[in-house]
């Protein structure tokens with residue numbers, strides 16, 4: 001599943017090719033994504049210029065003078081820039097044909113993605129965006145926020161930091177990695193963790209996400225042409241997907257447990 005670094009990498013990959021371009025046509029081959037693509041959308045953006053390409057949490061926002069197209073990649077979605085005339089695959093559900101002849105193509109085999117519309121100039125008021133917490137790399141996110149919001153909460157700290165109302169974009173992979181780096185067990189009750197440890201955790205969340213975005217930068221050219229899946233880069237992961245293998249710090253075997261149906265891998269020795 002694309003996590004926040006992949007979505008930010010996608011944004012950086014497509015932005016130079018689509019910003020300030022006019023939409024010649026929006027072709028919808030299958031509108032049945034997680035929510036149906038609004039029928040009026042092709043008419044709303046036809047002939048309009050994409051003024052901005054921004055991101056909020058895992059949503060990509062294409063800003064037009066009359067509103068914002070809100071894109072989500074779901075479980076398996078990807079965006080690519082292809083030439084007009086490029087062969088259309090079974091899962092290429094949407095083509096945004098641009099004035100310069102290239103196409104922004106949405107491919108989504110599992111169709112959990114979304115393409116929605118928010119009229120006006122306040123995309124942040126859309127119901128999917130309105131209740132989101134701060135961006136992890138923004139100043140509004142810090143250890144004090146985690147400490148304050150966690151008081152009295154018995155939920156596992158991993159579940160707590162993956163709650164979009166607390167902070168957005170901390171998916172399963174990065175939650176595992178940040179907790180390992182901060183030395184905190186994923187199943188520790190969120191309300192029992194001290195401020196200093198939350199300050200460390202906030203710092204590690206920022207560090208692992210920033211490092212992943214930086215690595216993603218090397219894949220930016222993959223967003224143009226080809227028919228492969230672009231932009232999802234090899235990660236240097238210390239715990240995620242490594243259950244049973246040795247801890248990179250103490251060499252003891254890593255443990256796996258399920259929290260909220262998600263795999264959590266941690267070191268019993270290094271994380272408390």
Ligand SMILES: [Zn+2]
Pocket residue numbers: 247248249250251252267268269270271
């Ligand atoms: Zn260890």
